[in-house]
Amino acid sequence: MNPILTFLVVLIGFYGLSTSDNVIKSVFSVTIIESGVILLFLNLGNFEGGAIPILSEGVTQIVDPLPQALMITTIVIGSTVTALSLMLCIKVFHHYGTVEWKEVLSREDVKS
Amino acid sequence: MVNYITDLSLIDYTAYALQFLLIFIAVAIVVHKNNGTIIILIASFSLVTASLYVINNAPDVAIAEVAIGSAIIPLIYVISISRQREFIVLDKAMDDFIISDNQFTGIGYILLKRFSDFYHLELNITNDPLLCRLGEGKDQILCEQTNVDLIVSKDPASGEYILKGKASNILMNKLEQMTKDYDNIRVIKFKDRDFGE
Amino acid sequence: MSRQIVLILLLGALFAVFTMSIIELEGLYNAFGKEYFLEYGQSDTGSNNLVTAILLDYRLFDSLFEAGILLIAVSGVIWISKHDIEEKNARFMIDKFKTPDLFITFSRLVYPLMLAFGFYVIVNGHLSPGGGFQGGTIVATAILILYYIDADKETNIGLIVTVEKIVYLLIIVLASVSIVTRGTFFTNFFPLDATQDTKAIYLVLLNVLIGFKVALGLWTIFTAFLKEGR
Numbered sequence: 001m002n003p004i005l006t007f008l009v010v011l012i013g014f015y016g017l018s019t020s021d022n023v024i025k026s027v028f029s030v031t032i033i034e035s036g037v038i039l040l041f042l043n044l045g046n047f048e049g050g051a052i053p054i055l056s057e058g059v060t061q062i063v064d065p066l067p068q069a070l071m072i073t074t075i076v077i078g079s080t081v082t083a084l085s086l087m088l089c090i091k092v093f094h095h096y097g098t099v100e101w102k103e104v105l106s107r108e109d110v111k112s
Numbered sequence: 113m114v115n116y117i118t119d120l121s122l123i124d125y126t127a128y129a130l131q132f133l134l135i136f137i138a139v140a141i142v143v144h145k146n147n148g149t150i151i152i153l154i155a156s157f158s159l160v161t162a163s164l165y166v167i168n169n170a171p172d173v174a175i176a177e178v179a180i181g182s183a184i185i186p187l188i189y190v191i192s193i194s195r196q197r198e199f200i201v202l203d204k205a206m207d208d209f210i211i212s213d214n215q216f217t218g219i220g221y222i223l224l225k226r227f228s229d230f231y232h233l234e235l236n237i238t239n240d241p242l243l244c245r246l247g248e249g250k251d252q253i254l255c256e257q258t259n260v261d262l263i264v265s266k267d268p269a270s271g272e273y274i275l276k277g278k279a280s281n282i283l284m285n286k287l288e289q290m291t292k293d294y295d296n297i298r299v300i301k302f303k304d305r306d307f308g309e
Numbered sequence: 310m311s312r313q314i315v316l317i318l319l320l321g322a323l324f325a326v327f328t329m330s331i332i333e334l335e336g337l338y339n340a341f342g343k344e345y346f347l348e349y350g351q352s353d354t355g356s357n358n359l360v361t362a363i364l365l366d367y368r369l370f371d372s373l374f375e376a377g378i379l380l381i382a383v384s385g386v387i388w389i390s391k392h393d394i395e396e397k398n399a400r401f402m403i404d405k406f407k408t409p410d411l412f413i414t415f416s417r418l419v420y421p422l423m424l425a426f427g428f429y430v431i432v433n434g435h436l437s438p439g440g441g442f443q444g445g446t447i448v449a450t451a452i453l454i455l456y457y458i459d460a461d462k463e464t465n466i467g468l469i470v471t472v473e474k475i476v477y478l479l480i481i482v483l484a485s486v487s488i489v490t491r492g493t494f495f496t497n498f499f500p501l502d503a504t505q506d507t508k509a510i511y512l513v514l515l516n517v518l519i520g521f522k523v524a525l526g527l528w529t530i531f532t533a534f535l536k537e538g539r
Binding site: 184 | 361534
């Protein structure tokens with residue numbers, strides 16, 4: 001596992017977040033960033049020759065269970081936040097007739 | 113350098129391959145223009161990340177990712193992507209403006225079809241009896257609170273067809289420009305209301 | 310175009326900084342916590358799976374508020390997608406999305422298996438990979454299959470959310486029982502010197518409640534989405 005390659009995924013997510021025209025693509029860019037961060041955290045506790053953090057006979061070396069417990073929290077919360085933002089996307093389309101950032105932001109009732 | 117490569121075991125090769133695959137899929141999602149094909153990429157993205165979690169000795173996280181990313185997240189993406197390409201019309205006129213002889217051949221249908229094809233939308237026409245039986249005064253609430261984008265009704269006095277939608281919707285302005293040549297079609301746009309009105 | 314070039318340059322600078330600091334990243338990390346969990350985790354909490362031990366005992370406070378955020382997000386989704394008019398969206402005249410018969414038959418075959426697997430993952434959360442959050446999502450996915458079988462299935466969202474709130478209160482009550490028996494909040498309510506099997510009763514109870522709550526929350530979310538998309 002290489003943390004540099006994982007960090008590239010985070011940067012791709014940032015790029016998508018900054019340049020995407022579509023609201024849905026922005027929402028998915030947040031998911032990409034989240035996956036990259038989870039991989040970085042898991043990579044921190046992992047090491048060569050470590051066993052999974054489930055105790056049984058003869059286990060002496062385990063990987064760190066604390067980042068894994070935190071990342072389960074991240075995944076569940078991330079999915080609900082994605083659902084909330086996508087529901088907002090649907091409502092934005094119904095209200096404005098478009099989900100392109102430029103068209104939505106160029107409207108006069110949005111500027112203020 | 114050669115020593116470095118020979119030291120890698122099979123699991124490391126797999127991890128590197130999966131990481132490059134992950135980067136490739138992420139770039140494809142960010143760059144791709146067509147929203148329909150993104151759905152497959154989204155599902156495969158979560159599958160590849162789940163495999164990487166297993167390689168990182170984290171089976172609990174992998175189970176959570178697979179369980180969420182296999183069905184529920186793609187489903188909500190599918191629904192929101194397909195919803196943003198739809199144009200839903202409620203037909204309250206009940207005559208041959210849209211449907212004649214149980215076929216979509218009315219003049220109104222041809223007009224709306226041309227409009228929605230021009231903006232790459234999918235036209236969905238409904239005459240749900242539950243929504244149609246509500247009175248004229250409720251049309252604005254109907255537009256705001258259900259998924260109906262446009263209401264077609266008929267003025268009994270003058271015989272004009274009235275197309276009603278929300279003023280905030282960009283598509284309504286475009287529809288108004290398209291139909292200004294027709295004498296028997298009128299477009300009404302509802303202004304936004306604040307909360308509590 | 311120039312903005313994109315500036316953006317790429319900025320991200321490249323970020324990447325360079327990260328690459329240079331990758332060696333110091335390992336200096337930040339120490340293994341004391343891991344060694345503590347390895348030595349005392351099983352006897353403290355009664356759980357073989359140390360991730361479950363952290364989620365349900367050492368850091369139960371985190372998990373409680375995670376479940377709370379799930380509840381808040383579900384309430385948000387329902388509030389945004391609320392319809393005052395008879396809670397209904399328009400249905401279409403032509404049913405384009407007719408499910409194939411083969412798919413319906415296989416769904417009926419797979420549904421009980423998925424439900425059983427979900428319960429297995431929930432109940433065995435302290436022995437094998439899994440637990441309340443993971444098993445809850447598997448159960449929710451199994452419930453989703455019911456909608457493929459019968460697309461017009463009616464669901465009472467208000468009742469589901471009410472049950473979910475009650476289950477959340479039950480989780481908080483079960484987590485707080487330890488103030489009576491042990492004198493501290495949010496830990497196992499059996500005494501510290503109880504056997505591992507006795508402590509597992511608490512873990513299984515809490516896992517079942519959390520799994521139930523997560524399944525209900527995700528069920529509400531995709532019901533709200535299916536109502537929008539129908």
